[in-house]
Amino acid sequence: MRKILLSIVAMLCCTAVYAQEKITVYAASSMTNAVDELIAAYQPKQPLDIVPVYAGSSALARQIEQGAPADIFISANDNWVTHLLNKNIVTSDKVTLLAGNQLVLIAHQSSKLNSLVVNDVAAWLDALNGSRLAIGNTMAVPVGMYAKEALEKLKVWSSLAPMLAQTNNVRLALALVERQEAALGIVYKTDALMSNKVKVVHEFDSSLHSAIHYPLVQLTERDTVNQFMLFLRSDQAKSILQNYGFSVITGTDSFAF
Incomplete structure (x- = not known):
């Protein structure tokens, strides 16, 4: 015992x-x-x-x-x-x-879009073509908060706000573009580099948002x-x-x- x-x-x-x-x-x-x-x-x-x-x-x-x-x-x-x-x-x-990281705009790899004039509302609307812009939740998710800052400084926020597909994290925003459920997405450069289904069409200047x-x-x-x-x-x-x-x-x- x-x-x-x-x-x-x-x-x-x-x-x-x-x-x-x-x-x-x-x-x-x-x-x-x-x-x-x-x-x-x-x-x-x-x-x-x-x-x-x-x-x-x-x-x-x-x-x-x-x-x-x-x-x-x-x-x-x-x-x-x-x-x-x-x-x-x-x-x-x-x-x-x-x-640190960088904010980028992505499109699906099959998209004909290779660049975008990000301070031009008409260019955004043409690129979206009725689809959505995938983005992290702009009130809580960091990538969404940074993206909102950038879009506000570019003076396109009010026009794009109704077209957002807001997600709970950056990987979900990336996935929406990968599955072509959103024409464009704003994610971190590191996430874009991890995927062979998307391409970077614009790198946002770091002066447009708080340091990442x-x-x-x-x-x-x-x-x-x-x-x-x-x-x-x-x-x-x-x-x-x-x-x-x-x-x-x-x-x-x-x-x-």
Whole structure:
């Protein structure tokens, strides 16, 4: 009986240790492929389980606010990190800049459209031809918020607003164009590069919208999390991010709000 009890205790202890060796990473949808590769590059070096959760930054931030067990958060927008800071869920010393991105206009690969004069309403209407413009939710999803800023500065927003197909994340906007359910879409350059079904017909000037930053947020204090955070700011991680088209701001010590 004593041996059985000792065996059960040993099993429970091992289970507890194993449970502690799990890292949950909440990451913006546009980071899906890059984060998958980052995890694949790091995980074999460590006896732990790194679990990614991908969604729109707004949805992830709200889940974190409600107590979701995330260890690391990679947002595609400064505002949602500021939201967590204001709620005292994270402190600014746990936030650094990881990467940047670019906003682009895409069409299906079969489209005859190769470029667009983006400050010309008539050109937009002709290109859409009664179809829709796929875009992230302009009130909450970062890519949609950036897109709205750009379209407003180009003075075409009011004309295009009724034609929007708003989605919960950037990958859904990309999918609408891939399936030809929307003639055009505004996504990140990195997402456009991942698809062989779409082409870039315009790259928006960065002056048209807020800087597209990917803040890296550490939510928990454990040695395994600390070590993975160091890896995410390493030269190897930087190279992986660049391969996916991200501009890299790895190693920034502080984040200005």
